[in-house]
Amino acid sequence: MMAEEITTNPPGPPEAHEKASLGTDRMRRWLNQIAQARAHGIGDCISLPQIIVCGDQSVGKSSVLEGITSVPFPRKDGLCTRFATEIILHDVPQQDTSITASIIPHPSRNDATFESLKNYSRSLSGYGELADVVEDVSKRMGLKTYTENDADAPAFVADILRIEVTGPTGLHLTIVDLPGLIEGSEDEEAVELVSKLVDNYLKESRTIILAVFPAGNDIETQPIIRRARSFDKSGKRTVGIITKADLINRGTEDRIAALMQNQGPIKIDLGFFLLKNPDPEQLAKGISVERRQAEEEEYFRKEKWKVHDLDSSRVGVRALRSYCQVLLERHFERELPKVREDVTKLLEESQKELADLGEERNTPMIQRLYLSKLSMKFCELVRSSIDGRYHDHGSRFFDPDQGDALHNRLRALVHLLNASFADFMRTSSHKRLVEEVKYADSTSSLTFEKDAANHHLDTLGKPETISLMEFNNWILSVYKSTRGLELSGSYSHNLLSCLFHEQASRWPAIARTHVRVVHYHVTAFLERTLAHVVKEEDLRFQLQMTISTSSQRILQEALDELAKICDDEEIQPITYNHYFTDNIQKSRQDSMKNEIENALTRTMNSWGNFHVSNTSGDRAALLSSLQEQIKVDMDLQTCDEAYTALSSYYKVAMKTFVDNVCRQVVERHIMRTLPSIFEPSTVVRMSDEDIERIAVEPEKNTRRRKKLQDMVDALQKCFGGLQV
Numbered sequence: 026m027m028a029e030e031i032t033t034n035p036p037g038p039p040e041a042h043e044k045a046s047l048g049t050d051r052m053r054r055w056l057n058q059i060a061q062a063r064a065h066g067i068g069d070c071i072s073l074p075q076i077i078v079c080g081d082q083s084v085g086k087s088s089v090l091e092g093i094t095s096v097p098f099p100r101k102d103g104l105c106t107r108f109a110t111e112i113i114l115h116d117v118p119q120q121d122t123s124i125t126a127s128i129i130p131h132p133s134r135n136d137a138t139f140e141s142l143k144n145y146s147r148s149l150s151g152y153g154e155l156a157d158v159v160e161d162v163s164k165r166m167g168l169k170t171y172t173e174n175d176a177d178a179p180a181f182v183a184d185i186l187r188i189e190v191t192g193p194t195g196l197h198l199t200i201v202d203l204p205g206l207i208e209g210s211e212d213e214e215a216v217e218l219v220s221k222l223v224d225n226y227l228k229e230s231r232t233i234i235l236a237v238f239p240a241g242n243d244i245e246t247q248p249i250i251r252r253a254r255s256f257d258k259s260g261k262r263t264v265g266i267i268t269k270a271d272l273i274n275r276g277t278e279d280r281i282a283a284l285m286q287n288q289g290p291i292k293i294d295l296g297f298f299l300l301k302n303p304d305p306e307q308l309a310k311g312i313s314v315e316r317r318q319a320e321e322e323e324y325f326r327k328e329k330w331k332v333h334d335l336d337s338s339r340v341g342v343r344a345l346r347s348y349c350q351v352l353l354e355r356h357f358e359r360e361l362p363k364v365r366e367d368v369t370k371l372l373e374e375s376q377k378e379l380a381d382l383g384e385e386r387n388t389p390m391i392q393r394l395y396l397s398k399l400s401m402k403f404c405e406l407v408r409s410s411i412d413g414r415y416h417d418h419g420s421r422f423f424d425p426d427q428g429d430a431l432h433n434r435l436r437a438l439v440h441l442l443n444a445s446f447a448d449f450m451r452t453s454s455h456k457r458l459v460e461e462v463k464y465a466d467s468t469s470s471l472t473f474e475k476d477a478a479n480h481h482l483d484t485l486g487k488p489e490t491i492s493l494m495e496f497n498n499w500i501l502s503v504y505k506s507t508r509g510l511e512l513s514g515s516y517s518h519n520l521l522s523c524l525f526h527e528q529a530s531r532w533p534a535i536a537r538t539h540v541r542v543v544h545y546h547v548t549a550f551l552e553r554t555l556a557h558v559v560k561e562e563d564l565r566f567q568l569q570m571t572i573s574t575s576s577q578r579i580l581q582e583a584l585d586e587l588a589k590i591c592d593d594e595e596i597q598p599i600t601y602n603h604y605f606t607d608n609i610q611k612s613r614q615d616s617m618k619n620e621i622e623n624a625l626t627r628t629m630n631s632w633g634n635f636h637v638s639n640t641s642g643d644r645a646a647l648l649s650s651l652q653e654q655i656k657v658d659m660d661l662q663t664c665d666e667a668y669t670a671l672s673s674y675y676k677v678a679m680k681t682f683v684d685n686v687c688r689q690v691v692e693r694h695i696m697r698t699l700p701s702i703f704e705p706s707t708v709v710r711m712s713d714e715d716i717e718r719i720a721v722e723p724e725k726n727t728r729r730r731k732k733l734q735d736m737v738d739a740l741q742k743c744f745g746g747l748q749v
Contacts, residue, residue: 052197052350053115055357058743060113060199064187065739069132071367072231074360075201076353078266079223080237080249082205085268085302089237090202092300092342093349095195095314096188099156107168107180109222110202111187114194122192124149126158128165131183136728141165142184155188162186180215183222196350200235201226206248227256231360233295233352237266240273240281240299244291260293264352266345267299271324282333285340295352298345299335301325318343368744372737379733381560382726389713392720396708399568402558404704410435410550411696422557435550439543439696443687446539449482450683454535455675456528458488459496481542485535500524500664500671522597524671529678533591536686540587543691544580547699551576555703561726567719568703575702583694590685600677608673616665 059073067073078093080086091097094112111129126149130142142165147158163171169178181204203223207216226232234257238247244265253263267281283289285297301321303312321341324330330340338344386392406422409415413436415423426432431441491499507519551572559565701707708716 052354052357055354055361056113056115056197056199059357060187060189062739062743063111063185064127064129065735065743066129066132067368067371067736067739067743070371070736071364072229073364074231074233074353074356075199075229076233076235076349076356077201077203077226078235078237079203079226079253080205080266081208081247084205084237084239084249085300086202086205086237088302088308089235089266089268089300089342089345090200092314092317093200093346094190094198096190097152097155097311099159107163107204108166108182109185109204109226111185112198112200112202113187113189114196114198115189115191116194116197117191118193120192122190122194124152124154125189126162127187127189128162129185129187131185133183138167158188159186179218180212181218181222183225196346198350198353200349206252208248223252224256227253230262231356231364232262233356234263235266235349236263237268239269240267241269241277244284244289250291254291260295262295263293264295265293265297267297268302270299270301270330278329278333282335285333285335296339298348299325299340300342300345365744368740372740375733375736375740379730379737382730382733383561385727385730386720386722389716393708393711393716396711396716396720397705399558400703400705400708403554404700406554406558407435407551407700407702410554411699412436422554433550433553435547435696438546438550439691442539442543442546443691445482446535446686447683450532450535450679453482453485453487454529454531454679455488456530457496457499458490459493460490481538482535485531485538488531497661497664497668500667501660503527504660504664504667518597520667521670521674524667525598525674525678526595528671528675529594529682532594532679532682533587536587536591536682536690537584539686540583540690540695541580543695544576544583547695548573548576551699551702561723563723563726564720571719572702579695579698579702582698583690586694587686587690590682590689594678594682598674598678600674600681602677602681605673605677608676609669612669612673613666616669 059075062068062073063075078086078090087098090112094114096112098110126145126147128142128145130139132139134142145162145165147161149155149158160171166182166184167178168182169175169180172178185201203226204219206223207219227234234253236247236249236253238244238249244250250265254260257263265284267284270281273281280289281299285299287293287296301324303317303320307317318341322343325335325340338348383395384391386395405417409417410423410433413434415434423433431438503523504520507517507523509517509519511517552569555565555568555572559568711719
């Protein structure tokens with residue numbers, strides 16, 4: 026989110042700026058809220074409004090910071106350049122100055138170091154102790170040249186030193202000083218570390234950038250300007266700070282004046298400020314704020330600058346100091362409504378994650394209670410899905426997912442799987458299929474969904490398709506091989522048994538495949554249900570192992586039951602279903618009708634003109650003629666009857682088999698047992714050892730809960746009364 030445009034020129038002279046903003050209660054409250062938020066690490070989660078000072082090394086950046094804050098940082102080489110320094114000024118005119126140093130550790134620190142740095146706090150009696158503070162925190166941060174194991178120590182760190190000053194500071198202001206960018210160094214690691222550190226600040230859309238560069242260099246070649254423009258392309262949150270105006274070559278004042286009027290090669294909306302830094306001798310001896318400001322103002326009143334009619338509100342550190350106050354206040358006023366939105370969102374997300382983590386589980390009783398609550402939620406969803414009650418809980422758990430209308434709707438899916446299984450059994454379960462017998466591909470309007478759900482059945486292949494004559498020859502061969510003491514024209518029960526057992530030999534494989542397919546989808550459903558109920562990864566893994574064990578047991582019990590059903594099909598065919606006898610009767614009647622029709626046709630062809638009266642003589646002649654035309658082969662007659670019995674019994678047995686598989690295997694052993702996999706009574710029966718193994722809370726969760734709780738507390742404390 027990019028910051029909105031900030032006006033280039035604050036209204037009125039510097040004195041007006043100070044009168045407009047100094048000492049306002051609103052600004053004090055905002056500063057406190059943002060400072061507390063940053064101290065609690067909220068700035069690592071959401072972007073907070075701030076002003077940063079950045080630039081290359083040796084461009085007068087520290088002098089600029091000191092001019093704005095009046096905090097005289099130590100001048101020792103290498104000091105105060107290894108980490109970011111946040112300076113917070115609270116203007117309380119009636120109070121003696123108090124100075125406090127603390128550290129805001131970076132989240133990447135390990136827990137022990139993080140807590141150690143976070144707990145650091147030191148009260149200073151004066152600015153003269155700053156050098157000791159910088160050296161002390163450098164050691165605590167483990168910086169190179171400050172630790173015993175110097176070879177592995179980093180040259181820069183992402184921790185922040187905070188200096189908080191309360192008293193007659195003249196400003197309500199927060200400003201962050203960043204380590205200077207390194208150019209042309211052989212220490213590539215240090216260059217990379219500083220570059221990343223600076224970029225992490227520059228990329229924040231709510232950061233105002235004070236980009237410092239010396240007047241003697243062309244602006245186009247300044248690394249900090251190029252870097253700032255890469256993150257702030259429109260220049261709406263960048264202020265150019267031109268330093269060392271007294272060190273430029275004579276005659277280059279025109280170029281500086283053009284920049285000050287925003288007419289140079291690079292233009293930025295917030296414009297530029299022009300400063301004269303104190304010389305090294307003054308810095309070494311120490312120079313007061315008042316004297317620095319007076320000498321700087323006197324310098325810019327010289328003729329070489331006076332002729333350019335520079336905007337006085339843009340020249341000198343006094344103007345910059347006042348401008349930063351107004352700039353930050355306006356920046357707060359503009360950005361805090363958006364911060365409030367981000368805070369609300371972060372608070373809701375943190376509270377939700379806290380709720381998902383649940384209460385701390387440090388005793389077997391609490392662990393068992395927690396598992397019981399989870400099992401209740403799990404069981405409710407499973408029962409609702411099994412019973413087809415997809416709207417009972419107002420949950421989006423059963424909503425379609427990426428076009429999958431059956432997502433988590435287990436009962437609907439199992440219906441389709443069973444229907445697909447029944448269709449496959451009806452059309453493709455035979456070992457041999459007479460090609461003259463045509464079956465419709467499906468009796469359902471949802472064929473495409475069933476095919477997609479139960480496509481594993483297709484891997485079993487299709488029946489062997491043969492002609493009716495070949496089928497009859499097969500029956501005849503079986504008849505001859507099974508004949509016993511029965512006379513010609515009759516057959517024993519062994520014939521039907523052998524024919525049926527061979528014709529139904531594909532049933533066990535088809536049924537096993539169907540049961541495994543159902544179990545596969547059920548297992549996937551259980552995993553999704555568990556993931557919906559249990560957000561904690563380690564706990565979900567432990568419960569998944571327990572559920573997987575139970576799921577495999579269920580599958581084995583289902584397959585054992587199926588084996589019994591298949592074994593029942595291996596015995597002598599038995600049925601009391603009248604459909605069997607009705608089919609045989611109908612088949613015999615159809616066969617007789619066909620024989621009579623054929624005999625009549627042959628008789629008509631033999632007699633020529635065909636006329637039969639109602640006399641006994643004509644009827645006798647007709648019957649005699651038909652009798653001569655019907656010639657019965659006893660073996661073929663027996664095979665025809667066996668074929669009729671096989672077809673009739675196969676249909677009855679197949680329908681019974683399908684129902685038995687769906688009811689006794691899928692329903693009894695899979696669907697009905699699902700809720701018992703993880704229900705409250707299951708938790709009650711668990712031993713304390715199992716409870717602890719499953720529900721013990723990982724250390725990372727304890728740490729995460731504490732961090733989230735701290736975050737929630739900090740958000741409510743820092744922004745509970747946020748007003749804009």
